[in-house]
Amino acid sequence: MTEHNTVAIVRSPAARSFFDPIAEGLAGAGCEVTEFETLDALIAEPEAASRCAVLVTPGALVVDARVLDALPRLRGLVSPFIGIEGFDVGAATRRGVLVANGSTWQNVESMAEATVLLMLAALYDLDDARDQLAAGWRRPGGMRSRMLKGRTVGVIGYGRIGQAVAARIAPWEVSLLVSTPRLKVPLPAGAEHVDLEALLSRSDIVLVLASLNAETRGLLGQAELDRMKQDAVLVVTSRGGIVDEAALAAMLRRRPEVRAALDVFATEPLAEDSPLRDLPSAILTPHGIGHTRESIASLAPAAIAAVLDLVAGRPPEIVCNPDVLDTWPAG
CATH class of the missing domain: 3.40.50.720 (NAD(P)-binding Rossmann-like Domain)
Incomplete structure (x- = not known):
């Protein structure tokens, strides 16, 4: 897990504490985890950006061609939540980046x-x-x-x-x-x-x-x-x-x-x-009518499992762009 175990986490200002167990779980599993306040902060760190294999961030944040091109070793993009409206899934697919979300x-x-x-x-x-x-x-x-x-x-x-x-x-x-x-x-x-x-x-x-x-x-x-x-x-x-x-x-x-x-x-x-x-x-209702104890409790473990699959070269359980699997690097 050494070549692809570098993980960047960009937190949502509205759900900062939600990402704590994800960061802790990945670090405990042997991943090299770095955290950033914004996507631009990640891009501004050349070493972190060049080594990032998996990016974990809310799907509402804009991850477009500009961001993807700044992360040349990226193999996986993970939102812990269901929504991925900010992700340019087409651009990710064209670059061989697998997209996963929290559709538990x-x-x-x-x-x-x-x-x-x-x-x-x-x-x-x-x-x-x-x-x-x-x-x-x-x-x-x-x-x-x-x-x-x-x-x-x-x-x-x-x-x-x-x-x-x-x-x-x-x-x-x-x-x-x-x-x-x-x-x-x-x-x-x-x-x-x-x-x-x-x-x-x-x-x-x-x-x-x-x-x-x-x-x-x-x-x-x-x-x-x-x-x-x-x-x-x-x-x-x-x-x-x-x-x-x-x-x-x-x-x-x-x-x-x-x-x-x-x-x-x-x-x-x-x-x-x-x-x-x-x-x-x-x-x-305030974008929370379907947020149950069970659904919220399932998200962090699912995100951790998805990242660990990605760094190990395995497709995670939930793949949002299955077309990428034909060219996605496994191994």
């Missing part, structure tokens, strides 16, 4: 459960029910709650979380529509692979579960949102930036029968003056 089963299934939770909370108008109790046990003039059973659910993006959500809502006898540019796994029986326009116009519930990248940034603007049914439910738990938040807020003001539940936003924390905050039909 605990993380995937926690996010799937949380997505179902928000969907049901929106359908059953949970916030309004709590307000009724706080206001003195008043009863609404008409029933706003709706059942999930028999509805048409559209899933935008069909990675591991999308697949886990589909498995969990199947007992509700829903009709499943999936929109994704590259369908890599078979769909459940009865599900349809459709284009985005068809999904938006036919779905009672729209779940945004796609990764944030150049193809999906701004995917749902005013025109797309206006295609949704008059009483649709929109749930966004993958990444902010896919939905135009200003257009969504305007649509929710025009169409109060539409409901939305968002856990992620284009800019986080969500601005205090965001128009989404004042909308009674919107459930907002």
Whole structure:
């Protein structure tokens, strides 16, 4: 483990302590670990940059061609978290750099459960029910709650979380529509692979579960949102930036029968003056609805295992760019 055991860690300012067990675990396993506050600080150290074999950093940080070219011996790029929207995966693949993330089963299934939770909370108008109790046990003039059973659910993006959500809502006898540019796994029986326009116009519930990248940034603007049914439910738990938040807020003001539940936003924390905050039909949570004890506990061990695989010349369990494996140096 001597030739490829040099590991650089660039911490996130918002999660500094999270990286401590990763650094300690790698050092204890015999890796040569150096830590930096920023990617530019790493690049500015010629010896560290030239020897770095594996880079561990949050996937929200921008690791593009400039950064990759400054790390000539890099063989692996690891985000301990699921999101890798800051990584230029194409540039990494072209340079023979394997990309891994924290898509552990605990993380995937926690996010799937949380997505179902928000969907049901929106359908059953949970916030309004709590307000009724706080206001003195008043009863609404008409029933706003709706059942999930028999509805048409559209899933935008069909990675591991999308697949886990589909498995969990199947007992509700829903009709499943999936929109994704590259369908890599078979769909459940009865599900349809459709284009985005068809999904938006036919779905009672729209779940945004796609990764944030150049193809999906701004995917749902005013025109797309206006295609949704008059009483649709929109749930966004993958990444902010896919939905135009200003257009969504305007649509929710025009169409109060539409409901939305968002856990992620284009800019986080969500601005205090965001128009989404004042909308009674919107459930907002601070990018943490799917963060469970189990999911958080799984991330550091998974990151350590991925790095140790990489320095040993083995592909880790979770590979985000499998196309690189044909040329990736093993050994």
